[in-house]
Amino acid sequence: MTRPRKLYVKSYGCQMNVYDSHRMADMLAPGGFVETATLDGADLIILNTCHIRERATEKVYSELGRLREMQEAAASEGRRVMVAVAGCVAQAEGQEIIRRAPAVDLVFGPQSYHRLPDMLARAEHGKVIDTEFPVEDKFGQLAPPSRGAMRQRGIAAFITVQEGCDKFCTFCVVPYTRGAELSRPVAAIVAEAERLADAGVREITLLGQNVNAYHGDGPDGRAWTLGKLLHRLAEVPGLARLRYTTSHPRDMVSDSDDSLIAAHRDLPALMPHLHLPVQSGSDRILAAMNRRHTRADYLDVIERLRAARPDIAFSSDFIVGFPGETEDDFRATFELVSEIGYASAYSFKYSPRPGTPAADMAQMPDDVASERLQRLQREIDRLLDRFNAGCLGATLDVLFEKSAKKPGQIVGKSPYLQSVHVMGPTSLIGQIHPVTINELGSYTLSGTLAGGASRHGEAAVLAAAGA
Ligand code: SAH
Ligand code: SF4
Ligand code: F3S
Numbered sequence: 514m515t516r517p518r519k520l521y522v523k524s525y526g527c528q529m530n531v532y533d534s535h536r537m538a539d540m541l542a543p544g545g546f547v548e549t550a551t552l553d554g555a556d557l558i559i560l561n562t563c564h565i566r567e568r569a570t571e572k573v574y575s576e577l578g579r580l581r582e583m584q585e586a587a588a589s590e591g592r593r594v595m596v597a598v599a600g601c602v603a604q605a606e607g608q609e610i611i612r613r614a615p616a617v618d619l620v621f622g623p624q625s626y627h628r629l630p631d632m633l634a635r636a637e638h639g640k641v642i643d644t645e646f647p648v649e650d651k652f653g654q655l656a657p658p659s660r661g662a663m664r665q666r667g668i669a670a671f672i673t674v675q676e677g678c679d680k681f682c683t684f685c686v687v688p689y690t691r692g693a694e695l696s697r698p699v700a701a702i703v704a705e706a707e708r709l710a711d712a713g714v715r716e717i718t719l720l721g722q723n724v725n726a727y728h729g730d731g732p733d734g735r736a737w738t739l740g741k742l743l744h745r746l747a748e749v750p751g752l753a754r755l756r757y758t759t760s761h762p763r764d765m766v767s768d769s770d771d772s773l774i775a776a777h778r779d780l781p782a783l784m785p786h787l788h789l790p791v792q793s794g795s796d797r798i799l800a801a802m803n804r805r806h807t808r809a810d811y812l813d814v815i816e817r818l819r820a821a822r823p824d825i826a827f828s829s830d831f832i833v834g835f836p837g838e839t840e841d842d843f844r845a846t847f848e849l850v851s852e853i854g855y856a857s858a859y860s861f862k863y864s865p866r867p868g869t870p871a872a873d874m875a876q877m878p879d880d881v882a883s884e885r886l887q888r889l890q891r892e893i894d895r896l897l898d899r900f901n902a903g904c905l906g907a908t909l910d911v912l913f914e915k916s917a918k919k920p921g922q923i924v925g926k927s928p929y930l931q932s933v934h935v936m937g938p939t940s941l942i943g944q945i946h947p948v949t950i951n952e953l954g955s956y957t958l959s960g961t962l963a964g965g966a967s968r969h970g971e972a973a974v975l976a977a978a979g980a
Contacts, residue, residue: 520546521555525572526563528758529720530600532671533623534561537599539658540629548662552583557595557633562602564686566864573602574613581616595619595636599626601690605867607644620644623676623691627654646692652701663712668914668943669754669926670714674702674729674742675721680761682792683803683871684832684863687722696721696729699737703745710751715943716912716926717746719757725764725773740772747782753945754912754928755780758788763806765789765814778821784928785822786856789814790830794849795842798835802871808849815853826856826900826929833889834863834882836874843885850892856900856929858893862886901931901958904950908963909933911948913941924957932957 520541522534537559538548549555560576563569580596587594597619598610604622611617619636621629622644635641652673663670677694678687706717721727724739731737737745743755766774776783789811793799796807818825831846850858862882865872904927911933913925923937927948934957935948941962952959 517545517547518556519549519554520557520559521549521552522559522561523576524561525569526561526565526601528671528718529623529673529676529722530561530563532673532720533600533626534559535658535662535666535671536655537561537626537629539656539662540627541633542659542662543656544630544633555594556592557597559597559599562598562600564601564605564690564866566861567866568864570602570606573598577610577614577616581614584616595633597621597633597636599623601686604644604690605686607642611640611642622646624651627651652697657705657708660712663709663714668714668912669716669718670709671718671720672702672705672709673697673720674739674757675724675727678722680723680763680805681803683801683874684835684866684869686866686869689868691722694723694726696727696736698730699742699745700732702729702742703749706746706749706752710749713751713943715752715945716754716756717752719743719746719755721757722759723761723764724757725760738770738772740770740774740776743773743776743780743783747780753782755783756786760787760789762789762791762804762811762814766817771817774817774821777818777825784930785825786828786929787818787825788828788830791849792830792832793835793838793842794846795838796845798838798842798846801837801874802832802835808845811849812853827853828855828857829853829859831858831860831889832863833860833886834877834879836863836871836876838863838877838882838885843889847889847892850889850896854899855893855896857897860886860889860893900929901953904929904931904958905953906950908947908949909960910945911935911960912945913937913943915942927958934959935962937962 520538522538524530524534558580560573562573584594595618596616598617599621600623603620607620610620618640619632620642621632624646625643632641632643675696677691679694681688727739728736746755791811792802792804794808909927911925911927913923915924916939917924917934921936922934923939923941924932924934927933933948947963948960949963950958950960
């Protein structure tokens with residue numbers, strides 16, 4: 514028997530990288546790799562990287578510098594530590610990573626990690642780079658997670674259902690790093706959801722760079738929409754909550770299909786919280802970004818969702834300081850944020866990315882962009898505080914996920930993804946229970962277990978039935 518080797522995977526960027534990192538560990542488990550939570554003593558370190566903004570990429574190179582020192586210290590004790598760079602920086606920079614970072618043994622992109630065991634064996638003898646977009650189906654070749662691994666990852670899980678992007682927003686690297694849009698077949702997704710539910714998972718978030726453009730092959734030989742897929746997943750025994758992210762406003766509705774909006778009306782398990790990035794509130798900037806919808810289109814989608822599910826809350830992403838953004842354009846964004854009253858939002862200063870069209874446009878002065886970003890972030894913080902304050906005294910269903918730091922306390926998530934702490938027994942972990950909110954922290958809420966009906970009573974009933 515060879516001794517088990519320790520694997521440390523660090524994920525940067527979006528949730529899809531988190532999903533991919535788990536699947537990399539699953540691919541390596543049969544070869545004797547055991548995942549660890551710290552760098553110490555790791556035999557193989559994988560950085561699963563993000564290329565979305567310059568800072569994200571730079572973070573990877575500074576981490577690689579630190580790893581080089583660690584690797585040399587281990588080598589002086591006669592121990593080899595291998596370092597791999599995966600994900601979107603790997604895809605975008607390939608060879609350049611090996612040139613800049615001598616620590617790196619192996620570079621592979623998001624579409625080739627199903628070949629990881631083979632690549633790793635080759636990397637024992639020399640540097641390996643694999644950033645092909647292979648013709649074979651990656652998902653069909655991934656190893657399934659063990660039951661133990663699924664349990665350890667907790668009661669809320671991700672499933673990638675769609676990957677890649679054909680939209681080519683002018684600021685964005687994703688179409689280049691992830692490749693063309695691809696939807697997984699319904700049967701494969703349902704089987705994965707059933708396996709997770711069987712291992713105790715209660716909440717699933719469906720992932721895709723454009724998850725609502727999903728159009729996977731259904732068992733009836735037709736392409737299914739995301740709405741239809743959600744209906745099917747709501748039937749999986751044990752699953753109490755469904756979410757999906759990230760959506761593009763253009764794919765929320767079409768002339769012939771409003772099944773996704775209808776799912777928000779018809780499926781109690783579909784949580785009333787939606788991340789719907791809009792990036793800007795100015796039609797001029799939306800056009801320059803190639804978003805292919807207007808501010809009015811976006812407001813229309815929001816209104817339809819609110820009509821379908823009155824308690825729905827929204828979050829979004831914004832880019833400030835896109836090339837050519839005037840004070841009026843910025844004001845339009847600011848006003849859109851206030852008008853919609855997001856529960857939360859992320860805002861970023863525009864970062865020119867190599868190879869994207871906007872990188873060649875005339876750039877904004879940095880201090881103007883920074884000042885606008887600060888203004889927008891203040892408004893977003895105000896709305897977040899307002900949303901949380903609105904929960905004070907309300908009773909919300911909480912899906913308990915784990916013990917909290919404080920003895921006797923457990924923590925879970927509200928339908929709106931807020932962390933909620935209560936004093937309660939660990940036997941509630943994996944259960945949905947109504948909680949009356951009585952305290953607001955900066956990022957978490959606290960409350961007490963309630964006995965009666967909740968604002969999301971239907972979900973609680975469903976959970977009790979499935980438990
Ligand atoms: N597919 C999603 C977003 C993926 S990237 C969508 O269509 O909305 C996540 C977020 O990063 C984007 O929503 C955007 O706000 C931000 N982002 C992407 N490229 C960026 C860039 N070049 N500079 C700053 N922020 C960027
Ligand atoms: Fe990037 Fe636009 Fe595709 Fe989203 S839709 S991943 S922002 S190109
Ligand atoms: Fe980053 Fe790639 Fe995700 S660039 S945001 S890790 S798709």
